[in-house]
Amino acid sequence: MTQDLLISEIKKKQSFLCIGLDVDLNKIPKHLLKEDDPIFAFNKAIIDATHDLCVAYKPNTAFYEAYGLKGWKALEKTINYLKENYPNIFTIADAKRGDIGNTSTMYAKAFFEGLGFDSVTVAPYMGKDSVEPFLAFEDKHTILLALTSNRGAFDFQTKLVDDIEVYKHVLETSKTWKKSENLMYVVGATKAEYLADIRNIIPDSFLLVPGVGAQGGNLQEVCRYGMNDSIGLLINSSRGIIYASNGEDFATAATEKAKELQTQMQKELESYS
Numbered sequence: 001m002t003q004d005l006l007i008s009e010i011k012k013k014q015s016f017l018c019i020g021l022d023v024d025l026n027k028i029p030k031h032l033l034k035e036d037d038p039i040f041a042f043n044k045a046i047i048d049a050t051h052d053l054c055v056a057y058k059p060n061t062a063f064y065e066a067y068g069l070k071g072w073k074a075l076e077k078t079i080n081y082l083k084e085n086y087p088n089i090f091t092i093a094d095a096k097r098g099d100i101g102n103t104s105t106m107y108a109k110a111f112f113e114g115l116g117f118d119s120v121t122v123a124p125y126m127g128k129d130s131v132e133p134f135l136a137f138e139d140k141h142t143i144l145l146a147l148t149s150n151r152g153a154f155d156f157q158t159k160l161v162d163d164i165e166v167y168k169h170v171l172e173t174s175k176t177w178k179k180s181e182n183l184m185y186v187v188g189a190t191k192a193e194y195l196a197d198i199r200n201i202i203p204d205s206f207l208l209v210p211g212v213g214a215q216g217g218n219l220q221e222v223c224r225y226g227m228n229d230s231i232g233l234l235i236n237s238s239r240g241i242i243y244a245s246n247g248e249d250f251a252t253a254a255t256e257k258a259k260e261l262q263t264q265m266q267k268e269l270e271s272y273s
């Protein structure tokens with residue numbers, strides 16, 4: 001999916017919401033556990049109930065890998081369901097991959113060709129030759145971890161190297177890589193105070209921003225410092241939407257939570273334009 005199509009969907013839906021499909025069988029409604037494939041049944045219901053309100057879905061692969069072959073099959077069914085029914089929705093495999101070049105190529109093939117995701121999250125730690133194999137894929141997007149939402153982000157990402165924070169090195173250096181136009185970046189909503197500096201380095205890139213809701217990030221603050229002329233933001237919420245209720249009404253409860261965020265996003269879009 002091209003970035004232009006993503007931007008036009010954001011404008012059409014007045015939403016830059018990404019919904020995280022982090023399925024935990026201990027948290028989904030009990031009545032779904034008797035389905036053949038409870039993970040897919042849950043995802044299908046959530047997607048059908050929320051697709052009008054969001055522009056992206058982000059399954060975190062850990063939640064599928066944890067259930068072995070059944071989990072991986074549920075992930076495949078979920079992405080196929082999205083592609084067949086809602087082809088204009090942007091899909092993100094939150095897999096945080098990255099390895100030596102030939103291995104990265106295989107990871108990229110697995111997520112872009114095998115599963116058909118539009119994008120995958122990648123860790124920058126192993127450098128240029130570990131990321132460029134992902135960037136080589138046409139109309140696919142590599143979402144590089146820049147400044148993450150967790151406390152551990154301060155262990156390395158904000159440390160100074162040559163008087164510059166490591167996450168700034170990641171942003172500056174990655175801009176020099178081949179096909180860097182296919183890059184987007186992860187910046188945690190809990191790090192909104194860093195967004196002005198980040199926008200000085202990468203004014204035009206899309207940011208995937210997890211950490212609103214359960215992690216305490218503030219949507220308005222993220223918009224104030226992170227939005228650009230093409231909006232440039234995908235704000236993710238996972239648990240806050242998909243586990244709004246664990247009863248029979250879980251899908252309606254997810255719609256309501258997604259609607260709350262979409263309404264706030266619409267207000268931000270109106271005040272920005």
Ligand SMILES: O=c1ccn([C@@H]2O[C@H](COP(=O)(O)O)[C@@H](O)[C@H]2O)c(=O)[nH]1
Nearest residue numbers: 020060148149188210214215237238239
């Ligand atoms: O910096 C990061 C990078 C990734 N994540 C992932 O996003 C979701 C957040 O889920 P919530 O339930 O909305 O907190 C989850 O998959 C994380 O692994 C992140 O939180 N921060």
